Amino acid sequence: MDDFGHAFALAFEMIARLDADLLEIVGLSLQVSLSAVGLAALIGLPLGAAVALFRFPGRVAVAALLNAFMGLPPVVVGLIVYLALSRAGPLGVLGLLFTPAAMIVAQCLLVIPIVAALTAQTVADLYEEYDEALRSLAARPGQILGTLLWDGRHSLLTAVLAGFGRAIAEVGAVMIVGGNINHATRVMTTAIALETSKGNLALALGLGVILIALSLTINLVALTLRDAARAQHA
Amino acid sequence: MPDTIDSLLPLELSAVGFEAGGECLIHDLSFRIEAGPPSIVLGPNGAGKSLLLRLCHGLIEPSAGRIGWAHTNRATIRCRQAMVFQRPVLLRRSAAANVAYPLRLRGVGRRDRESRAAQALSRAGLSELAARPARVLSSGEQQRLAIARAWVTEPEVLFLDEPTSNLDPAATRAIEELILAIHRAGTKIVMTTHDLGQARRLAGEVLFLHHGRLLERSPAADFFARPQTEEATAFIQGDLVI
Numbered sequence: 001m002d003d004f005g006h007a008f009a010l011a012f013e014m015i016a017r018l019d020a021d022l023l024e025i026v027g028l029s030l031q032v033s034l035s036a037v038g039l040a041a042l043i044g045l046p047l048g049a050a051v052a053l054f055r056f057p058g059r060v061a062v063a064a065l066l067n068a069f070m071g072l073p074p075v076v077v078g079l080i081v082y083l084a085l086s087r088a089g090p091l092g093v094l095g096l097l098f099t100p101a102a103m104i105v106a107q108c109l110l111v112i113p114i115v116a117a118l119t120a121q122t123v124a125d126l127y128e129e130y131d132e133a134l135r136s137l138a139a140r141p142g143q144i145l146g147t148l149l150w151d152g153r154h155s156l157l158t159a160v161l162a163g164f165g166r167a168i169a170e171v172g173a174v175m176i177v178g179g180n181i182n183h184a185t186r187v188m189t190t191a192i193a194l195e196t197s198k199g200n201l202a203l204a205l206g207l208g209v210i211l212i213a214l215s216l217t218i219n220l221v222a223l224t225l226r227d228a229a230r231a232q233h234a
Numbered sequence: 235m236p237d238t239i240d241s242l243l244p245l246e247l248s249a250v251g252f253e254a255g256g257e258c259l260i261h262d263l264s265f266r267i268e269a270g271p272p273s274i275v276l277g278p279n280g281a282g283k284s285l286l287l288r289l290c291h292g293l294i295e296p297s298a299g300r301i302g303w304a305h306t307n308r309a310t311i312r313c314r315q316a317m318v319f320q321r322p323v324l325l326r327r328s329a330a331a332n333v334a335y336p337l338r339l340r341g342v343g344r345r346d347r348e349s350r351a352a353q354a355l356s357r358a359g360l361s362e363l364a365a366r367p368a369r370v371l372s373s374g375e376q377q378r379l380a381i382a383r384a385w386v387t388e389p390e391v392l393f394l395d396e397p398t399s400n401l402d403p404a405a406t407r408a409i410e411e412l413i414l415a416i417h418r419a420g421t422k423i424v425m426t427t428h429d430l431g432q433a434r435r436l437a438g439e440v441l442f443l444h445h446g447r448l449l450e451r452s453p454a455a456d457f458f459a460r461p462q463t464e465e466a467t468a469f470i471q472g473d474l475v476i
Contacts, residue, residue: 054273106242129323130323131321132288132293132319133319133323135293136291136293136312136316136317136319137316137335137336137339137383138309138312138339138340139339140339143339147335148325149324150326151325151326151327153326154326232367232370233326233327233367233369233370
C-alpha cells in the first residue's frame with residue numbers, strides 16, 4: 001500500500017513545517033474536546049458518585065440509562081443538539097449553531113454518560129472499603145461524596161481519559177452542529193471526512209496519523225502523571 | 235451549644251440481639267457502660283466482640299432490643315464518639331491531612347485544624363511523619379495514625395476493635411501507651427481484644443463475651459482472680475474455648 005507510506009510522509013511534512021491550517025484544526029479539536037471533557041467531568045463525576053452512593057427513587061433506571069448511553073450514536077446526539085439550537089428550536093435565540101460552543105455542548109453530552117458510568121463503578125468499589133470509617137467519622141452524605149471522588153482521583157482519571165478518547169475521535173456530532181466550516185468549526189475528524197470524500201486519501205490518512213498520535217500522547221502523559229502520584233500514595 | 239455540658243454516657247443496651255443470614259450472632263445483651271476506667275470486651279474469636287462494638291457505635295442497627303445514650307440528639311451522639319478499626323481505613327492523603335479530616339468535616343477553620351492536627355500527631359509520636367502519605371506508613375504507624383485521627387475531636391467515648399492484632403510487641407506497647415494517655419485525658423475507652431495480657435494491662439472492667447452472649451462482667455482484678463464461669467476460667471488458663 002503506497003498510500004500508507006505517502007500518508008506518513010505527508011503527516012510528518014505537515015508537522016515539520018507547522019502548517020498553519022493544520023495547527024488551526026488541531027488547536028480547535030483540542031479546544032473543543034478538552035472543554036467538552038472538562039464540562040462533562042464537572043457534571044459526570046458527581047453524578048456518577050451520587051448514583052453509586054445514594055438510594056433514591058429511579059436510581060436503577062438512571063444507572064441503566066448511563067450505561068446504555070455510553071454507546072450513544074454521535075450523529076443522534078448531534079441531531080438533537082442541532083434541533084435544540086436551530087433558529088426555530090428552544091435554544092435558538094442563543095445563536096450557537098455552527099459555532100465551537102455548539103460542538104462543545106454536543107461532545108459534552110456524549111461524554112457525560114461515559115464519565116458518570118465509570119465513576120459510579122469506581123466510587124462504589126471505594127465506598128465498600130470506606131463506608132463504616134466515614135460514617136464513624138461523622139461524615140455527611142455530601143462530604144462522603146466529595147471524599148470518595150478525591151480519594152478515587154487516580155482511578156477516575158481513567159474515566160475522564162475514556163471520555164476524552166470518545167470526544168476527540170467522534171465525527172458525527174461535530175459535523176452536524178459545527179458544519180465543518182473552514183477556519184471556524186473544522187476539526188480533525190471532520191477534516192478527515194472531507195478530504196476522504198474529495199479523494200485526498202493521503203492527506204486524510206496523514207491527518208488520521210496526527211489525530212491518533214495526539215490522542216496517544218495525551219493518554220501517555222496523563223497515565224504517567226497518575227502512576228507517579230499513585231506510587232507516592234501507595 | 236447547650237449539649238456540651240451534659241454527657242453521652244451512660245450507654246445502655248437493653249435486650250439487644252443481632253441476626254445476619256438467619257443466624258443469631260448476638261443474644262439478648264443488656265448492660266450499661268458508664269464513664270470511668272477502660273471497659274475491655276474479652277472473648278475468643280467469633281464471640282461477637284467486633285459486632286458488639288459496631289452496634290454500640292451505631293454503624294449497624296440491632297435486630298432486637300434497644301441501644302441508647304443519655305443524649306437523644308443523633309448528630310451530637312455521632313460527633314462525640316469515635317472508633318478505631320482492626321484494619322485502619324486511612325484516606326489517600328498525608329498523615330496530617332488524615333488527622334485534620336474529621337475536624338474539616340466538623341467545619342473547624344483551617345488554622346485551628348492544622349494546629350490541632352499537629353498536636354494530635356505529636357501525642358501519637360507521629361510528628362515527623364506528618365507529610366508522608368498515610369498509606370505508606372508501617373502497620374503500627376497506620377494504627378497510631380488512626381487513633382490520633384479518632385482522638386483529634388476529643389470524643390467522650392472511643393471504641394477500639396482489636397487495635398493491636400498482628401502488631402509486634404514494640405508497636406503494641408506504643409499503642410497501649412497511647413490508649414492509656416487518651417483514657418487519662420478523660421475519654422472513656424471501650425475496647426475489644428483476645429489478648430489476655432493486654433486485657434490485664436489495660437482493663438478497668440472486663441466484659442467476657444462467648445458465642446454472642448455476655449457471660450461475665452466484673453472489675454478486671456476480680457475477673458482474672460475469680461472467674462465465675464467455666465468458659466472464662468478456661469479462657470484465662472489459655473485453654474481453647476470453643
